[in-house]
Amino acid sequence: MADRLAGVRLAPYTTLRMGGRARVFVEARSEGELVEIVAEADRNGEPVLILSGGSNLVIGDEGFDGLVVRVASTGVEIAGDGRVTVQAGEDWDALVSRCVNEGLAGVECLSGIPGLVGSTPIQNVGAYGQDVSQTVTGVRVYDRTAGEIRELNADQCGFAYRHSVFKADTGRHVVLAVTYALTSSDLSGPVAYKELAARLGVEIGERVPLAEAREAVLALRRGKGMVLDPEDPDTRSAGSFFTNPVLDAAAAADLELRAPGFPRWGMPDGAVKVPAAWLIENAGFPKGYEKGRVRISTKHTLALTNPTGEASAAELLALAREVRDGVREKFSVTLVNEPVMVGVSLAD
Numbered sequence: 297m298a299d300r301l302a303g304v305r306l307a308p309y310t311t312l313r314m315g316g317r318a319r320v321f322v323e324a325r326s327e328g329e330l331v332e333i334v335a336e337a338d339r340n341g342e343p344v345l346i347l348s349g350g351s352n353l354v355i356g357d358e359g360f361d362g363l364v365v366r367v368a369s370t371g372v373e374i375a376g377d378g379r380v381t382v383q384a385g386e387d388w389d390a391l392v393s394r395c396v397n398e399g400l401a402g403v404e405c406l407s408g409i410p411g412l413v414g415s416t417p418i419q420n421v422g423a424y425g426q427d428v429s430q431t432v433t434g435v436r437v438y439d440r441t442a443g444e445i446r447e448l449n450a451d452q453c454g455f456a457y458r459h460s461v462f463k464a465d466t467g468r469h470v471v472l473a474v475t476y477a478l479t480s481s482d483l484s485g486p487v488a489y490k491e492l493a494a495r496l497g498v499e500i501g502e503r504v505p506l507a508e509a510r511e512a513v514l515a516l517r518r519g520k521g522m523v524l525d526p527e528d529p530d531t532r533s534a535g536s537f538f539t540n541p542v543l544d545a546a547a548a549a550d551l552e553l554r555a556p557g558f559p560r561w562g563m564p565d566g567a568v569k570v571p572a573a574w575l576i577e578n579a580g581f582p583k584g585y586e587k588g589r590v591r592i593s594t595k596h597t598l599a600l601t602n603p604t605g606e607a608s609a610a611e612l613l614a615l616a617r618e619v620r621d622g623v624r625e626k627f628s629v630t631l632v633n634e635p636v637m638v639g640v641s642l643a644d
């Protein structure tokens with residue numbers, strides 16, 4: 297059984313480099329260990345935090361008064377029909393790179409996203425016109441409420457924009473493995489994102505060689521500080537801090553009065569999605585906006601950063617609230633955080 301360590305600092309395990317100590321910290325190196333550790337903690341009534349790549353987590357300065365279980369299970373199975381089943385602890389971008397090299401299409405636009413495979417269904421990871429709901433066919437979980445291992449199909453995952461049943465009911469499911477149905481092809485899926493199409497010099501809907509799609513996405517992401525790089529302080533973030541608000545018709549009409557012609561993406565149900573970055577910039581928070589030791593990324597308005605690695609979670613939360621309040625005052629739209637909060641909240 298894995299070693300249990302007391303009082304481990306959590307900041308180094310997060311991309312924001314924030315968070316106090318874990319009362320107890322343990323690494324689960326296999327699916328069996330992961331289930332056993334969590335099941336035992338549940339029997340003992342011990343609070344559990346599952347930690348993967350720490351790239352979508354804001355952990356408070358008080359740390360976590362319970363058991364932090366770091367997922368480190370490994371294993372990738374590629375079936376002849378393009379189905380790929382991967383253990384939760386595998387690195388996501390290494391998997392994408394391997395799929396691209398082996399001529400498997402469907403996740404190439406998700407290149408460069410930090411974190412581990414088991415986290416990808418949690419917020420239905422997405423970028424540049426792809427998200428994992430397009431390819432995930434099954435998620436193997438340990439259901440902590442039922443105390444059993446279950447295989448969920450895609451419908452049971454309840455995928456939506458940056459959301460799923462896993463995010464809705466945090467703590468119920470431990471993701472053990474994920475199956476993606478990929479397509480054997482040297483060409484990408486139809487390019488669905490304007491900025492990516494422009495970078496590739498193609499029209500929306502065209503296909504390009506997989507490796508070209510991956511390289512173009514990585515280049516675009518690097519330009520925004522969205523690929524982890526120890527040399528780039530803008531990447532000390534949790535990615536986008538706010539989701540793009542989705543407004544119903546009444547809320548959209550209200551925003552039209554305050555901001556005529558505001559940018560938007562139409563949604564199938566008549567709702568509109570508004571770029572949070574546009575709202576933030578137009579509420580008076582430009583790239584590089586600084587508050588003590590934290591700042592908005594100099595490359596990407598949506599990322600709140602800890603450039604020196606020395607700021608506290610309290611400082612980050614204060615900046616997040618200032619931005620949220622500024623946007624609410626100007627546009628009457630309330631921004632919601634994308635990363636998972638542990639021991640902290642955006643509420644005052």
Ligand SMILES: Cc1cc2nc3c(=O)[nH]c(=O)nc-3n(C[C@H](O)[C@H](O)[C@H](O)COP(=O)(O)OP(=O)(O)OC[C@H]3O[C@@H](n4cnc5c(N)ncnc54)[C@H](O)[C@@H]3O)c2cc1C
Nearest residue numbers: 348349350351352411412414415421422423471534535636
């Ligand atoms: C620079 C940067 C760029 C990013 N770009 C994107 C992007 O383009 N698109 C996007 O969608 N996201 C993006 N993100 C956010 C983040 O990378 C993803 O959400 C990623 O999937 C999180 O993975 P992780 O392994 O780091 O999860 P963690 O941060 O470790 O965990 C996130 C949440 O999932 C839970 N969790 C983790 N593993 C499991 C498991 N096996 N079972 C149950 N619960 C689990 C944790 O308890 C926590 O609640 C970015 C982040 C950074 C820092």
